[in-house]
Amino acid sequence: MTDDALLPPEELHARLEAIGAERYHVHHPFHHLLHGGKLSKAQVQAWALNRYYYQASIPAKDASLLARLPTPELRREWRRRIVDHDGDGTHPGGIERWLKLTDGLGLDRDYVVSLEGLLPGTRFAVDAYVNLVRSRSVLEAIASSLTEMFSPAIISQRVSGMLRNYDFVSEETLAYFTPRLTQAPQDVDFALSYVKREARTRAEQEQVLAALRFKCSLLWAQLDALHFAYVEPALPPPGAFRP
Numbered sequence: 593m594t595d596d597a598l599l600p601p602e603e604l605h606a607r608l609e610a611i612g613a614e615r616y617h618v619h620h621p622f623h624h625l626l627h628g629g630k631l632s633k634a635q636v637q638a639w640a641l642n643r644y645y646y647q648a649s650i651p652a653k654d655a656s657l658l659a660r661l662p663t664p665e666l667r668r669e670w671r672r673r674i675v676d677h678d679g680d681g682t683h684p685g686g687i688e689r690w691l692k693l694t695d696g697l698g699l700d701r702d703y704v705v706s707l708e709g710l711l712p713g714t715r716f717a718v719d720a721y722v723n724l725v726r727s728r729s730v731l732e733a734i735a736s737s738l739t740e741m742f743s744p745a746i747i748s749q750r751v752s753g754m755l756r757n758y759d760f761v762s763e764e765t766l767a768y769f770t771p772r773l774t775q776a777p778q779d780v781d782f783a784l785s786y787v788k789r790e791a792r793t794r795a796e797q798e799q800v801l802a803a804l805r806f807k808c809s810l811l812w813a814q815l816d817a818l819h820f821a822y823v824e825p826a827l828p829p830p831g832a833f834r835p
């Protein structure tokens with residue numbers, strides 16, 4: 593096979609899996625500290641407060657992609673993701689459930705939502721995701737969601753570890769994660785078959801792989817920012833959340 597030969601779909605799939613195995617934030621030291629019970633309540637608060645910005649930005653990136661999707665079938669699929677996060681006015685969505693988590697950790701809701709205490713590194717990493725989805729091809733935008741191939745494993749590890757190790761979290765405060773265990777595989781089924789089908793040249797397949805690497809990097813960068821500010825050397829930048 594020459595270097596620019598189209599990969600068989602199962603080989604593309606294997607290369608996507610390999611990116612996750614090497615680069616997903618499940619390997620980040622901050623994740624190990626979090627689920628291993630090695631963080632203080634204040635450090636867990638910093639994690640939840642910063643990750644709120646990721647949660648709150650996901651429907652914005654999905655809405656910008658939705659506007660560019662060409663068929664009702666594709667739009668219907670992507671619209672479901674927005675409802676998953678925003679709720680439907682009767683059933684709470686992911687953002688509301690995330691705020692239950694920050695409430696449960698004793699953070700003031702107005703302060704969380706104001707983003708005043710956000711780390712600059714979180715802001716830049718999350719904004720990079722929204723910008724990627726807005727500015728690159730539909731194929732790359734859909735491919736960038738494929739980190740969800742790996743999220744059920746990290747979520748299971750995080751939830752069981754946190755329940756075992758911290759007396760300040762409960763099943764109720766971590767309830768955000770339960771629906772993600774069924775929503776993520778559903779999202780992935782669609783996105784994976786889309787990229788396998790629609791990446792029709794080797795160059796497009798390489799774009800798909802690059803989009804997933806980029807996404808892994810921005811998830812990693814969020815945990816780097818938390819680690820630097822709140823674990824080691826523990827130097828929160830001016831204006832950032834101080835427990």
Ligand SMILES: O=C(O)c1cc(C(=O)O)c2c(n1)C(=O)C(=O)c1cc(C(=O)O)[nH]c1-2
Binds near residue numbers: 737742743746
């Ligand atoms: O808990 C996690 O580690 C984790 C990771 C990811 C991910 O890999 O992007 C998502 C989520 N959670 C998540 O809850 C979520 O709703 C979500 C949406 C997306 C996306 O890219 O559209 N990723 C993720």
